[in-house]
Amino acid sequence: MSIQAGWEAVIGLEIHTQLATQSKIFSGAATAFGAEPNSQACAVDLGLPGVLPVLNAEAVRMAALFGLAVGAEVALESTFDRKNYFYPDLPKGYQISQLAQPIVVGGTVAIRVGEGGKAVEKTIHLTRAHLEEDAGKSLHEDFAGMTGIDLNRAGTPLIEIVSEPEMSSAAEAVAYARKIHAMVQYLGICDGNMQEGSFRVDANVSVRRCGDTALGTRTEVKNVNSFRFLERAIDYEINRQIELIEDGGRVQQQTRLYDPDNDETRMMRTKEAADDYRYFPDPDLLPVIIAPETLRAWQASLPELPDAKAARYQASYGLSNYDAMVLTSAKQTAAFFEQTLAAMGAAGDAKLIANWVTGALAAQLNKEGLEINQSPVSADLLAQLLLRVVDNTLSNKLAKEVFDALWAGEGTPDAIIDARGLKQITDTGAIEVMVAGILAEHPDKVAEYRRGKDKLFGFFVGLVMKAAKGKANPQQLNDVLKSSLGPCGEAGGEEGTQ
Amino acid sequence: MSYHLKTLTQLRAGLASRAFSARELTASFLNRMAVHDGALNSFITQTPEQALAAADFADQRLAAGETGALLGIPYAHKDIFCTAGVRTTCASKMLSHWTAPYDATVHQKLNAAGAILLGKTNMDEFAMGSSNENSAFGVVKNPWDHAAVPGGSSGGSAAAVAARLVPIATGTDTGGSIRQPAAYCGITGIKPTYGRVSRFGMIAYASSLDQGGVLGVSAADCAVMLQVMAGHDARDSTSAPVPVPDYVAQLNQPMAGLRIGVPRQWFTEGLAVSVATRIDDALLELEALGATRVEIDLPDAELALAAYYLIAPAEASSNLSRFDGVRFGHRCDNPRDLNDLYERSRSEGFGAEVQRRILIGTYALSAGYYDAFYVRAQRARRQISAHFARAFESCDVIAGPVAPTVAFDLGAHSADPATMYLEDIYTIPVNLAGLPGMSIPVGFAGGRPVGMQLIGPAFTEGRLLAVAHHYQQHTDWHQQMPAAYREDVV
Numbered sequence: 001m002s003i004q005a006g007w008e009a010v011i012g013l014e015i016h017t018q019l020a021t022q023s024k025i026f027s028g029a030a031t032a033f034g035a036e037p038n039s040q041a042c043a044v045d046l047g048l049p050g051v052l053p054v055l056n057a058e059a060v061r062m063a064a065l066f067g068l069a070v071g072a073e074v075a076l077e078s079t080f081d082r083k084n085y086f087y088p089d090l091p092k093g094y095q096i097s098q099l100a101q102p103i104v105v106g107g108t109v110a111i112r113v114g115e116g117g118k119a120v121e122k123t124i125h126l127t128r129a130h131l132e133e134d135a136g137k138s139l140h141e142d143f144a145g146m147t148g149i150d151l152n153r154a155g156t157p158l159i160e161i162v163s164e165p166e167m168s169s170a171a172e173a174v175a176y177a178r179k180i181h182a183m184v185q186y187l188g189i190c191d192g193n194m195q196e197g198s199f200r201v202d203a204n205v206s207v208r209r210c211g212d213t214a215l216g217t218r219t220e221v222k223n224v225n226s227f228r229f230l231e232r233a234i235d236y237e238i239n240r241q242i243e244l245i246e247d248g249g250r251v252q253q254q255t256r257l258y259d260p261d262n263d264e265t266r267m268m269r270t271k272e273a274a275d276d277y278r279y280f281p282d283p284d285l286l287p288v289i290i291a292p293e294t295l296r297a298w299q300a301s302l303p304e305l306p307d308a309k310a311a312r313y314q315a316s317y318g319l320s321n322y323d324a325m326v327l328t329s330a331k332q333t334a335a336f337f338e339q340t341l342a343a344m345g346a347a348g349d350a351k352l353i354a355n356w357v358t359g360a361l362a363a364q365l366n367k368e369g370l371e372i373n374q375s376p377v378s379a380d381l382l383a384q385l386l387l388r389v390v391d392n393t394l395s396n397k398l399a400k401e402v403f404d405a406l407w408a409g410e411g412t413p414d415a416i417i418d419a420r421g422l423k424q425i426t427d428t429g430a431i432e433v434m435v436a437g438i439l440a441e442h443p444d445k446v447a448e449y450r451r452g453k454d455k456l457f458g459f460f461v462g463l464v465m466k467a468a469k470g471k472a473n474p475q476q477l478n479d480v481l482k483s484s485l486g487p488c489g490e491a492g493g494e495e496g497t498q
Numbered sequence: 499m500s501y502h503l504k505t506l507t508q509l510r511a512g513l514a515s516r517a518f519s520a521r522e523l524t525a526s527f528l529n530r531m532a533v534h535d536g537a538l539n540s541f542i543t544q545t546p547e548q549a550l551a552a553a554d555f556a557d558q559r560l561a562a563g564e565t566g567a568l569l570g571i572p573y574a575h576k577d578i579f580c581t582a583g584v585r586t587t588c589a590s591k592m593l594s595h596w597t598a599p600y601d602a603t604v605h606q607k608l609n610a611a612g613a614i615l616l617g618k619t620n621m622d623e624f625a626m627g628s629s630n631e632n633s634a635f636g637v638v639k640n641p642w643d644h645a646a647v648p649g650g651s652s653g654g655s656a657a658a659v660a661a662r663l664v665p666i667a668t669g670t671d672t673g674g675s676i677r678q679p680a681a682y683c684g685i686t687g688i689k690p691t692y693g694r695v696s697r698f699g700m701i702a703y704a705s706s707l708d709q710g711g712v713l714g715v716s717a718a719d720c721a722v723m724l725q726v727m728a729g730h731d732a733r734d735s736t737s738a739p740v741p742v743p744d745y746v747a748q749l750n751q752p753m754a755g756l757r758i759g760v761p762r763q764w765f766t767e768g769l770a771v772s773v774a775t776r777i778d779d780a781l782l783e784l785e786a787l788g789a790t791r792v793e794i795d796l797p798d799a800e801l802a803l804a805a806y807y808l809i810a811p812a813e814a815s816s817n818l819s820r821f822d823g824v825r826f827g828h829r830c831d832n833p834r835d836l837n838d839l840y841e842r843s844r845s846e847g848f849g850a851e852v853q854r855r856i857l858i859g860t861y862a863l864s865a866g867y868y869d870a871f872y873v874r875a876q877r878a879r880r881q882i883s884a885h886f887a888r889a890f891e892s893c894d895v896i897a898g899p900v901a902p903t904v905a906f907d908l909g910a911h912s913a914d915p916a917t918m919y920l921e922d923i924y925t926i927p928v929n930l931a932g933l934p935g936m937s938i939p940v941g942f943a944g945g946r947p948v949g950m951q952l953i954g955p956a957f958t959e960g961r962l963l964a965v966a967h968h969y970q971q972h973t974d975w976h977q978q979m980p981a982a983y984r985e986d987v988v
Contacts, residue, residue, distance in 0.1 A: 043600050047820045049593065050580040050602060050699040052734050082816050084863070086840055093819020149824070278863035280872060283706035283813055286735050 003169065009207050009238045010215055011173045012165035015180055016158050016200040017190045018134065019062045025133050025157035026053030026096065033196045037150035041136075045155040047091030052284050055080075059157035060288055061298060062189035063103045063131050066159060068299050069183055070126055072107030076292065080131075080285045084278040088149050089136035097160075099279045102130035103288065104159070109183070110307060111175040112325060124176050127162040131288075134158050153197075159189075165204065165215070170234035174227050177201050178329065181227075182306050185331040194225045203234050206251070207241045216241070217251040221265050224258050233258035237265050309334055317341075317350035326358045332373045333357065343383030347390045356382060360403055377406045385413040395474055398422050426473045431464070431480045434472070438463045439484060452489025457481070500986050501526045502662035506571065506719035509665060513560055513570040520560065520570030524553035524614055526987075527572045531616065531663045533987045537644065540657040542577045542635045544617035545584055552614045559612065567726050569612030574667040576655050577618035578625060579710070580699040581605050584615070588701050589633040590623045592827045592847030602699020603731045604668060604710055611726045616664055620654030623849045624818065625675055625703040627651050628921040629911065632851040637908060640683060641980040642946055646905040649679030655713045656683040661983040666714040666723050670700060672707045673806055674900070674925025677937035680713050681949020682905035684939040686966060686976055687713045688720050691956045692932030693738035695724075696731030702817040704810035705736075707929045716976050717938065717966035721745035724959060740957055748960035749967040754788040756965065759893030761796035764924055770903045772943035777899055780940035780950050780969065784897070787968050794889040794896065798882060802927040805878035807919060808862045808871050809930075814852075815859030821847060854915065883931040886953075895965055896953040899924050900937045904946035924951060934959045938966045939975040947978075 003009055024031055027044035044051045067074040079101040082094040107126040114120055134156040139148035161180060167173045181199055184190035191198050201224050206216035221237050224230045236258075241251050256265040304312070306328045313324040327337045337357050341348045361382070365375060377385075385402055388394045394402060394417065405416045417423055425431060438460060439446050449456040460481055465472055501509065501523055512518050528546045535541050549572065556570035580586045580598035587593045601609070608615075622632040630638040630653025638653045640646035641661040648657040652669030656679035659667050669676040671689035680687025688711050695710040702708060710727065714720040725745050731737045760781065765774055785791055823829040823843025830842035848856070862871040889896060901921050911918040928935040933956055937949040954962045970976050 046825060048598065048600075048826065049586070049588070049596070049701045049820070050598065050600075052698050052736075054733060054735055084816050084819060086819065086822060088822075088824045088836065091820060091825065093822060094816050276865045278816070278860065278865075278868075280812060280816070280863050280868070283704075284702075284735060 003238060004242055006210055007207055007242050008210050009168055009205065009234075010165045010218075011167040011169075011234060012204045013163045013167070013173060013177060014202045014204070015161040015177065016134075016202075017066075017161060017180075017184050018198040019059050019157040019159065019189055020191055021056055021058045021062065021157050023056060024155035025056050025059045025131065027155055029155065031156050033193075033198075035152055037148070038152060041151040041154055045091065045151055047093070053096060053282075055285060055288065056157060059131060060103070060290070062157075062187070063129065063159045064290060064295065064298055065187050065189055065302065066129055066161070066184065067104035067107060068295075068302055069187055069305055070104075070107030070109055072126060072129070073105045074290065074295055075101060075103050075105060076290050076295070077101065078103040078131075078288045080282040080288075081279045082282045085275065087135070087138075088147065089138045089151070089154070091136065091151060091154055095133060095135060096282055096285070097132035098130035100281070101287075102128045104129035109176065109179045111172060111179055113169070113171050113175050115322065122172065124166050125164040127164055129159045129161040132158050132160060165206075170231040170238070173203060173234055174231045177230060178227060179306070182328075182330055186303055186305050188303070194227075197225070200225070201230055203230065203237070205234055205237045205241070207238055207245070217253050219251065219253065219265075220255045222255060222257055222268070229258060229260050232260075232263055233265055236263065240265065306334075313350070317354075319350060319354050323354040323358060326362075327354060330372070332371065336372050336375070336379050339379035340383045340386070343380050344387055344390075347387055349386065349390055352386055352389065353382070356386065356403075360400060364407060376409060377403065381406050381413065388413055388417065392426055392473060393417065393424055394422065395424055397470065398424060422471065424473050425468055425471045426476060428476055428480065431468070431472055431476050432484070434464050434467050435460075435477070435480050435484050438467060446485065449485055449488055454488045457485070457488070460485070499526065502530060502665070502986075504665075505716060506665055506714070506722050509571060510568075510722075514565065516560065520553040520556040520614065521550060523570060524549050524572050524616070527616055527664055530661075530987050531658075534661055534663055534983060535658075538639050538641060538657050538661060538663070539636050540620055540638050540648075540654040540661070540663065541574070541617045542587055542589060542620050542654070543585055545615055548584070549614050549616045556612050556614060566610075566612035567722060568608065570614065571612070571666070572614045572616045572664055573608065573723070574616050574655060574658050574664040575605065575618050576621055576652050576667065576669045578621060578670055578701050579605050579618075579668060580701065581615065581618070584618065586618070586701065587635070588624045589621045589635050590847065590849065590852070591634040592821050594634060594828070596827055598699070600699065603696035603733060604727050605699065607726050607729075608668075613726070619652070619658055619667060622651035622653065622675075623852050624701070624814070625651040625670055625672055625708070626814070626851050626855055628674065628678055628918055629906070629908075630654065630679070631908065631912060632849055634849060639908075640905050640946070641983055642684060643905070645907050646946060647682065647908050649682035649901075649905060651675040651679075652687075652713060653679045656680055656685060656687070659683070659685045659713050659715065660980065662715075662979065666712065666719055668710060668727070669713045670703075670708055670710050671925075671929065671935075672703050672709075672810060673929050674922040676711045676713060677900050677925050677935055677949070677951060678921060680937040681900035681939070681951075682947065684942075684947030684949075684975070684978060685713055685715060686717055686720055686936070686938050686970075687711065688724060688936045688959065688962065689928070689934065690724065690728060690959050691738065691934045692929075693736050694740075694934070694957065694959065695727050696729070696734045696737045698731055698733040702813075704813040705817060706813060707806075707810055709929070716970050717936070717963045718746070718749055718970070721749055721963045721967075724963075728959075738957070743960050745960050745963055749964050751961065751964045752788070753784070753965065753968050756789040756895065757792050757893040758784060758789045759792050759794035759889055759896045761889070761896060761898055762793050763795065763797055763799060764898040768902050768920075768923065769899055770943070773899055773901075773903060773948050776941040776943060776948040777897070777950050781897060783973060784965070784969060787972065789965075792893050794893055796885055796889055796896070796927065798878070798885065799923050799927060801878045802882045802930055803919065803923050805875040805882070806922070806926040806930060807858065808875035809879065811855040811859030812862045812872050812875075813859065815856045815863065818848070818852070818856055823847070851915070879930045882927050886927070886931045886933060890955050894954070895962065898951050898953075900949040900951040901925070904943050904948055928953050932956065934962055936962045936966055938969060939978070940973075941975055947975075
């Protein structure tokens with residue numbers, strides 16, 4: 001959606017990323033999602049009197065990996081602070097976070113918005129990323145007149161990734177969020193599951209008239225659990241703010257919740273009376289010290305990240321920029337592509353695989369709402385199928401039929417080809433016999449063609465292919481037909497007059 | 499058998515030689531508690547059944563030839579250490595019915611060493627106070643004079659040891675809460691270096707200052723107990739990964755050449771003359787034992803007091819936020835809504851002094867005041883540490899008063915918190931600097947005990963205990979007992 005003329009939007013994102021550690025950030029309790037309420041909360045997570053936090057070193061490593069991946073400064077010394085506020089799902093009455101000295105400062109990610117010639121590249125700067133503990137969950141729906149508290153999530157490690165307010169459209173915000181999402185998955189530090197809240201995006205949105213230099217009053221939009229909703233929520237919020245101002249109103253600093261059912265944002269609370277969180281250094285925790293050699297080892301351990309991978313796909317496989325971007329946009333898509341390529345061995349055709357992964361496979365996944373790692377057609381099966389395309393057993397059209405059968409779980413490509421008799425006819429002799437037969441049945445059309453009605457070529461192709469039940473190799477059919485019909489509109493015309 | 503007149507070393511020897519059983523020993527002290535604690539109120543919870551069962555088990559282990567540093571030795575916990583199965587109240591209505599589902603590290607260690615818990619002692623609520631008058635379970639009397647306070651916040655432990663209701667007890671010290679009641683009750687107390695004893699399971703008052711320690715009859719007894727309690731704990735990030743020396747073996751290290759620093763700023767008009775005199779006598783005694791007295795400077799005690807009363811309440815305001823009526827502890831009846839639940843549960847559950855410190859701390863951390871109060875207090879704290887570091891360039895141990903006066907009368911300072919806060923002026927700097935400090939009895943003034951404070955550089959508990967031990971080898975102040983508690987209980 002484009003923004004109304006004369007206005008511009010300013011958007012910054014705060015992304016809460018749950019780190020994929022086995023245990024919590026300050027206790028030994030497990031972090032798995034979906035357990036019985038309060039079954040994964042130990043004395044530390046419950047905030048019982050007398051307990052103390054002990055920092056999970058793995059959370060530090062993961063946060064540092066993120067910082068290294070975005071080219072940020074990873075602080076060799078960072079500290080924890082307490083953010084004090086009362087809420088029933090915050091057991092201690094304070095959240096352990098990092099305010100004064102976060103572990104990650106700065107960093108950038110490159111985003112690309114739009115396709116083809118209209119694509120625009122932009123660099124988004126990160127303000128910081130800091131370690132903190134997640135709160136529990138308040139369950140308002142399940143108990144009439146009461147609120148249930150589930151503290152399983154309490155103490156789950158998070159990094160909160162804060163961007164500068166440098167995005168100017170919902171599309172840019174989504175591109176940025178997707179890029180961060182891809183990176184944390186490439187790094188293996190977050191499962192990226194937005195439905196389960198592993199990757200939560202809050203958007204700070206403000207608008208101003210083009211040319212204004214001062215920022216408008218911002219609102220914070222929460223409860224956005226998919227990229228699609230993020231785009232819609234921001235678009236809604238931009239338009240709401242513009243309309244409000246144009247109607248003579250004033251934007252209030254608020255936290256707003258996105259309601260996907262009604263596709264709107266709603267006020268949750270105003271921030272006019274700024275909360276005073278009374279931050280101060282947590283006296284229970286020592287500063288986090290990272291040795292320079294540890295940081296170097298972590299740097300060396302970084303996996304290939306999306307941008308580098310996309311560049312390699314273009315350089316090594318001759319893929320288009322677009323294909324390379326799509327294939328590397330998610331770790332699992334790139335892995336699927338690479339597995340397919342490897343499984344095809346020497347006959348591997350990267351361009352062909354790219355077409356299928358970004359085409360038929362993506363369409364089918366999208367249609368059924370599946371992730372690529374849930375695809376019924378595995379990388380191995382796709383490789384077997386595409387080998388039959390490369391060796392001319394299948395035309396692209398037949399291959400799509402086999403693909404659909406694979407999706408339906410009908411077996412391996414070769415078994416499906418056999419069972420359905422889909423093997424392409426590549427015997428030139430057999431094709432010649434079929435062509436001769438069709439031409440013999442339609443002498444008048446042959447004559448018309450030879451007088452110059454070239455459109456009839458397709459008519460003959462159709463008839464032969466129909467006779468071949470679609471299995472004739474298209475290229476061979478073309479060749480045989482062309483030589484059997486002879487030139488179009490030359491000798492044929494003369495012959496006709498004789 | 500007058501078990502209450504024996505030292506811990508004698509009790510250990512008697513148990514080991516089977517001269518008496520752990521059950522006899524335990525029963526004897528339980529009997530003293532039953533007879534005397536009605537007047538003293540030094541215990542919040544007594545655990546006679548568990549104690550006797552534990553004593554029987556200790557006897558089995560002793561009979562099997564097992565040894566443990568404290569196998570069969572009765573003791574009491576300040577009611578701030580979490581003990582699975584026995585309630586932990588912090589002397590607060592907020593926790594009056596709360597039982598921890600886990601053991602504090604200190605409790606685990608004492609259990610493992612075979613010590614027998616007789617009960618949990620009274621204290622100022624959440625360790626906030628210097629008189630033990632801030633307890634939801636009533637005031638504690640000083641065994642030397644029932645009109646006097648026992649000091650605080652570990653007043654119950656101090657009174658119980660002074661009356662020999664237990665041979666030894668744990669305590670905690672945030673601003674003087676072991677040393678001052680030890681002084682007021684005429685016993686020996688040690689607050690170790692910050693990080694020496696694990697804080698895991700010790701309910702937090704001010705996390706950067708709290709430190710567990712011992713209240714006992716003598717330095718030698720305290721050494722045995724501290725040996726068991728000290729050590730690094732992976733569950734407490736602030737506990738020190740420093741090896742624990744053999745405190746008992748170090749008791750006899752020589753005194754010759756020891757330089758004792760005496761801060762000239764501490765012997766001024768704020769200090770009662772009678773107290774100053776007793777301390778001077780003790781210093782003369784130490785000099786006679788081979789030590790040298792050197793004058794040192796420890797300025798800014800008032801600054802330390804101000805810094806403490808910002809930092810400690812600031813941390814407390816946050817530490818005590820978890821007592822919100824939601825998951826454990828006191829909850830008000832029929833809350834109208836969430837804020838009502840918070841307000842009434844906390845207003846009803848916390849006493850006046852706790853509420854006062856929460857409010858001070860909340861204020862000190864508030865936007866706009868944080869820099870003026872909390873940040874400046876931290877700067878003052880670093881300054882105090884620097885003063886000590888400089889002082890220890892010219893001395894090995896610092897000696898001085900524990901408190902400006904002897905134990906004051908019950909109710910004397912109740913109306914005036916600021917005067918009460920002055921009680922801690924000599925002890926607070928030690929907590930701010932995280933140093934080890936002791937209190938040992940050095941005589942009486944007006945019939946009430948006087949304590950002398952010994953302070954050392956970090957992790958010199960062994961030397962402090964040795965200095966105290968030498969002094970106690972040549973004096974008998976630590977063996978004095980209030981007359982009413984001297985006799986055997988029948």
